[in-house]
Amino acid sequence: xxxxxxxxxxxxxxxxxxxxxxxxxxxxxxxxxxxxxxxxxxxxxxxxxxxxxxxxxxxxxxxxxxxxxxxxxxxxxxxxxxxxxxxxxxxxxxxxxxxxxxxxxxxxxxxxxxxxxxxxxxxxxxxxxxxxxxxxxxxxxxxxxxxxxxxxxxxxxxxxxxxxxxxxxxxxxxx
Numbered sequence: 001x002x003x004x005x006x007x008x009x010x011x012x013x014x015x016x017x018x019x020x021x022x023x024x025x026x027x028x029x030x031x032x033x034x035x036x037x038x039x040x041x042x043x044x045x046x047x048x049x050x051x052x053x054x055x056x057x058x059x060x061x062x063x064x065x066x067x068x069x070x071x072x073x074x075x076x077x078x079x080x081x082x083x084x085x086x087x088x089x090x091x092x093x094x095x096x097x098x099x100x101x102x103x104x105x106x107x108x109x110x111x112x113x114x115x116x117x118x119x120x121x122x123x124x125x126x127x128x129x130x131x132x133x134x135x136x137x138x139x140x141x142x143x144x145x146x147x148x149x150x151x152x153x154x155x156x157x158x159x160x161x162x163x164x165x166x167x168x169x170x171x172x173x174x175x
Contacts, residue, residue: 039153039155040153040155040156041155041159041160042155042160046155046159047156048156048157049159049170050170050172050175051112051156051157051159051169051170051171051172052068052111052112052157052169052171053068053111053172053173053174053175054175055150055156055157056068056071056174057175058070067174068108068111068115068174069105069108069174072101072104072105072107072108075100075101076100076101076102076103077100078099078100079099079100079101081099083136084097084099086132086135086136086139087127087132088127089131089135090127090128090131090132090135091126091127091128092123092124092128094124095123095124095125095126095127097127104118108173108174109173110171110172110173111171111172111173111174112129112133112169112171113169113171114171115129116129119132133157137152137157138152157169
């Protein structure tokens with residue numbers, strides 16, 4: 001009599017395992033796979049092939065000059081407090097920013113390469129370029145225009161070389 005119940009119990013366990021496996025397989029097959037998205041410069045046209053200088057332009061029709069040279073001119077007088085706060089967060093400990101940028105007109109011929117000469121990760125007096133730019137472009141949610149308008153797309157700045165498999169930042173003169 002005991003074996004009869006044991007046989008039915010084992011059969012029940014086996015059936016439950018089979019049903020569980022079938023359910024999981026069916027659920028996995030029915031899960032929607034997201035559609036592939038366009039990745040600028042990789043699977044879609046790159047609207048900003050020169051990185052910083054392709055995006056930071058003078059939009060005359062919108063009365064909005066976002067060129068680095070225009071910002072730098074303003075920054076030699078005063079940098080808005082929110083930007084100073086971000087730059088300070090990207091600075092090495094012990095660095096205290098003055099709230100304005102020294103003259104750097106000579107750097108405008110090769111943006112961002114010339115910027116990185118002072119704004120390296122090893123700098124003892126300027127914020128790290130990479131950390132600062134990522135904080136500027138990728139924090140603040142939908143209130144950040146780079147996130148809201150450009151979807152925080154990495155490949156607008158970082159370019160991929162399919163021949164070498166390496167990423168790089170293009171650099172050049174403003175347009």
